[in-house]
Amino acid sequence: MLNSILQCADLDISFGNHQVLNNLQMDLYPGEILSILGPSGCGKTTLLRIIAGLETPSRGTIYLKNQKIFGRSTNLEASKRNIGMIFQDYALFPHLSVEKNILFGISHLNHKIQVENLERVQKLTRLGGLLKRYPHELSGGQQQRVAIARTLATSPNILLMDEPFSNLDASLRLAVRMEIEGILRESNTATIFVTHDREEAFSIADRVAVMTSGSIKQIGRPDQIYFWPNSKETALMSGSCNFVDGIISGDHVKTSIGILPLRITKEYSDNEKVQVAIRHTDLSMEPTPSGENTVIKKDFRGDETIFWVETAEKELIQCKHKIHTTLFPGLKVNLSPVQYTKFNVFSVEDK
Ligand code: ATP
Numbered sequence: 001m002l003n004s005i006l007q008c009a010d011l012d013i014s015f016g017n018h019q020v021l022n023n024l025q026m027d028l029y030p031g032e033i034l035s036i037l038g039p040s041g042c043g044k045t046t047l048l049r050i051i052a053g054l055e056t057p058s059r060g061t062i063y064l065k066n067q068k069i070f071g072r073s074t075n076l077e078a079s080k081r082n083i084g085m086i087f088q089d090y091a092l093f094p095h096l097s098v099e100k101n102i103l104f105g106i107s108h109l110n111h112k113i114q115v116e117n118l119e120r121v122q123k124l125t126r127l128g129g130l131l132k133r134y135p136h137e138l139s140g141g142q143q144q145r146v147a148i149a150r151t152l153a154t155s156p157n158i159l160l161m162d163e164p165f166s167n168l169d170a171s172l173r174l175a176v177r178m179e180i181e182g183i184l185r186e187s188n189t190a191t192i193f194v195t196h197d198r199e200e201a202f203s204i205a206d207r208v209a210v211m212t213s214g215s216i217k218q219i220g221r222p223d224q225i226y227f228w229p230n231s232k233e234t235a236l237m238s239g240s241c242n243f244v245d246g247i248i249s250g251d252h253v254k255t256s257i258g259i260l261p262l263r264i265t266k267e268y269s270d271n272e273k274v275q276v277a278i279r280h281t282d283l284s285m286e287p288t289p290s291g292e293n294t295v296i297k298k299d300f301r302g303d304e305t306i307f308w309v310e311t312a313e314k315e316l317i318q319c320k321h322k323i324h325t326t327l328f329p330g331l332k333v334n335l336s337p338v339q340y341t342k343f344n345v346f347s348v349e350d351k
Contacts, residue, residue, distance in 0.1 A: 003029075003030075003066070004027040004028060004029050004063075005028055005029060005030045005064070005065055005157065005158060005190050006026075006027060006028040006051065006062070006063070006064055006158055006190070006192075007026075007027045007061075007062070007063040008024060008025065008026045008027070008047075008050075008051065008060065008061075008062050009025055009060055009061050009062075010023055010024075010025070010059060010060040010061065011023070011024040011025075011047070011050060011057045011059070011060035011062070012024075012057055012058050012059040012060060013043075013046060013050065013055065013056075013057045013058055014058060019214060020043045020046050020214050021043050021046060021047060021050070021057065021214045021215070022213065022214040022215045023060075023215055024043075024047065024060070024214065024215050024216060025215075025216060026047075026209060026216050026219065028158060028190050028192060029190065030188075030190050031188045031189070031190055032190055032191075032206040032207065033181070033184055033185075033190075033191045033193060033204055033205050033206050034190075034191070034192050034193065034205060034206065034207050034208070034209060034219075035192075035193045035194075035195060035200070035201035035202075035204060035205035035207075035208045035209070036192060036193070036194045036195070036201075036208075036209045036211050036216075037195060037196065037198055037201040037208050037209070037210050037211065037237060037238075038194075038196060038210065038211035038212055038237070039196055039212065039237075040196055042211050042212050042213060042214065043211065043213075043214045044162070044194040044196075044211060045162055045194065047194075047211075048085065048160045048162055048192065048194060050062070050070075051083065051158075051160060051192070052078055052081065052083050052085050052160060053069070053070075053075075053076065053077060053078030053079075053081050053083070054078055056070075056075060057070065064081060064083070064157055064158070065157055069081055081157070082154065082155075082156055082157045083156055083157060083158055083159075083160060084151035084152070084154060084156035084158070084159040084160065084189075085151070085159075085160045085161075085162070086147050086148060086151055086159065086160070086161045086162070086164055087162050087164075088162055088163045088164065088166050088167055089167060090135075090143045090144060090146070090147040090167075091147070092135040092143060092146055092147060092150075093135070094134065094135050094136060095134075096134070097131065097132055097133065097134055098127060098130050098131045098132070098133050098134075098135075098138070098146050098149075099118065099131040099132065101135070101146055101150050102118055102121060102122070102127075102131075102146065102149050102150045102153050103118060103153070104150060105150060105151070105153060105154040106153050106154055117153045117155075118153065120153075121149040121150075121152045121153045122149060124149070124152065124183055124186055124187055125145040125146075125148055125149040125152075125183055126145070127142075127145055127146060127149055130142060130146075139172075140167060140168045140169075140172060140176070141168065141172055141175065141176040141179070144164060144165075144168070144176055144180065145179070145180075145183070147164075148180065148183055148184075152183075152187055152189065156189065157190075158189070158190045158191065158192065159184070159189045159190070159191040159192070160191070160192050160194075161191060161192070161193045161194065162194045163194055163195055163196075164180065164193070165177055165180075165195075165197075165200065173200075177200060177203065177204060180204075181204050193205065198237065198238060198239065201222070202222040202225075202226070203222075205222060206221070207219060207220060207221055207222075208220065208221075208222050208225050208238075210225060210233075210234045210237050210238065212233055212237070217230070217231060217233060217234050218230045218231070218234045225238045226238045226239055227263070227344075228263070228264070228344070229277070229344060231346065231350055232275065232277070232346050232350045232351070235277045235344065235346075239279055239280075240279065240280040240318070240320070241277050241278065241279055241280070242277070242278040242279075242280070242316075242317045242318055243275045243276065243277060243278070243346075244256060244257070244275070244276050244278060244311070244315045244317065245273065245274075245275065245276070245313075245315070246260070246273070246274050246275070246276040246345060247271060247272070247273055247274070248262075248268045248269065248270055248271060248272045248274060248345070249270060249271075250265070250270065251265045253274060253276050253343060253345055255276055256311040256312055256313035256315050257283070257293065257311055257317070257335045258335070258336065258337075260276065260278075260337055260343045261337070261341075261342050261343065262342060262343060262344075262345060263342035263343060263344050264344070268345060273348050274345040274346060274347065274348060275345065275346045275347070275348055275350065276343050276344075276345050277343065277344045277345070277346065278317060278343065280306065280318050280319055280320035281319075281320050281338065282337060282338055282341045282343070283317070283319050283335045283336065283337060283338065284321075284335070284336055284337075284338050285307065285309065285319055285321065285327060285333040285334070285335055286333060286334045286336070287326065287327065287331050287332070287333050288332060288333060288334045289332055290332070291331075291332035291333045291334045292311065292312040292332075292334075293309045293310065293311050293312065293317075293332070293333050293334070293335055294309065294310050294330070294331070294332055294333070295307050295308070295309055295327060295328065295329050295330065295331045295333060296308050296309070296310050296316075296329055296330075297329060298327065298328060298329055303322075304320050304321065304322060305320070305321055305322070305323075305327075306318055306319070306320055307319045307320075307321060307327060309333060309335065311335075317335070319335070
C-alpha cells in the first residue's frame with residue numbers, strides 16, 4: 001500500500017454559528033485523482049482552501065508528504081505549502097501573455113530553469129502555438145490549459161481544482177475534461193477535483209469522496225460508490241434512486257413489486273423491515289393488462305424516457321427506458337429486475 005501524500009484528520013471549521021466542516025477525514029495518494037462529490041454548500045471549497053492554507057480550521061491535522069503543515073501549534077503558511085490551486089474562473093492575468101502567465105509563479109528561479117519548465121509544461125498542455133496570445137484571445141478550454149500549465153510550472157506537491165469545468169458550455173465540457181485528465185495523468189500530479197456533477201466525478205477520478213454537511217460520508221472507487229453505497233444519502237448522490245419498503249427474506253427482499261435479490265445479505269436478519277434502493281435503470285417494464293403497476297407519467301428526454309410508475313401499494317417508482325413509443329400513462333405494467341441486478345437495502349432509520 002502506498003503512503004498517502006496528503007492526510008487530513010478531524011478537521012472542523014465554523015463561520016459564526018455555522019459549522020461548515022465537521023470532523024472531516026480524507027487522504028490522497030501519489031499520482032491519484034480524487035473527486036470530491038457533494039451538493040452546493042456542503043463545504044467543498046472550504047476544504048480546498050484549508051488544504052491550501054487560505055483558511056484556518058479550529059481543530060484537526062493536515063500532513064503533506066509526511067510533514068505536518070497544520071495542527072496544534074503548526075500552521076505552515078500558504079506560500080510554503082507548494083500546493084497548486086485552479087479556480088472556476090481560471091484567474092489568469094488578463095494583461096499578461098500566455099507565456100508570461102505561465103512564468104509568473106516561477107519568476108524567482110534562474111532563467112535556465114524557467115525556460116526548461118516552460119518547455120515542459122507547454123508540451124504537456126500543447127500550448128506551443130499560443131504562447132504570445134493574451135487570455136481574452138483564447139477559448140474557455142485553452143484558458144483552462146493555461147491555468148493548468150501555470151500551476152504545473154511550479155511543480156506543485158498536489159493540485160486542487162475547484163469546479164474547473166463549470167464555466168464551459170456542455171458541448172465543450174467532455175472534450176476539455178478528457179484533455180485535462182490526460183494532462184494530469186501524464187504529469188502524474190496528485191489532484192483533488194471538486195464537483196457537484198456525478199458523471200464528471202466518476203469519469204475522471206480514481207477514487208470519489210462523497211461529501212455532505214461538512215464531512216466525507218464514503219470514499220472509494222467510482223464503481224464501489226455506485227454499487228455499494230453505505231447510506232441512502234450516498235446512494236442518492238451517486239445516481240438516481242428510488243426507495244421502497246421491503247422485508248428481508250434470506251438473500252432476497254420482499255417489496256410491493258416482487259421479490260428482489262440482495263447485493264449484500266449478511267447485515268440484516270429475516271423479517272427485518274428495510275428500505276430498498278432501486279436505480280432508475282434497475283427494472284424493466286412489460287405492458288400487461290393484468291399488471292399490478294400503473295404508468296402515471298412519462299417524461300421524454302431524448303436519449304432516454306423517465307416513467308413514473310405507481311405500484312399496488314401506491315409507492316411511486318421512476319424507471320428509465322430507451323423505448324418510449326409503446327409505453328404511456330394509464331398502461332398496466334409488470335416490473336421485474338433487469339438481469340443480474342442486485343439490490344442494496346438500508347435500515348429504516350437511515351434518513
Ligand atoms: P458550492 O458547490 O456552491 O461552491 P461548496 O460545497 O464549495 O459549495 P463552500 O463554498 O465551502 O461550499 O461553503 C460552505 C458553507 O460555508 C456555505 O454555507 C458558505 O456560505 C459558508 N462560507 C464559506 N466561506 C465563508 C466565509 N468566509 N464566511 C462565512 N461563511 C462562509
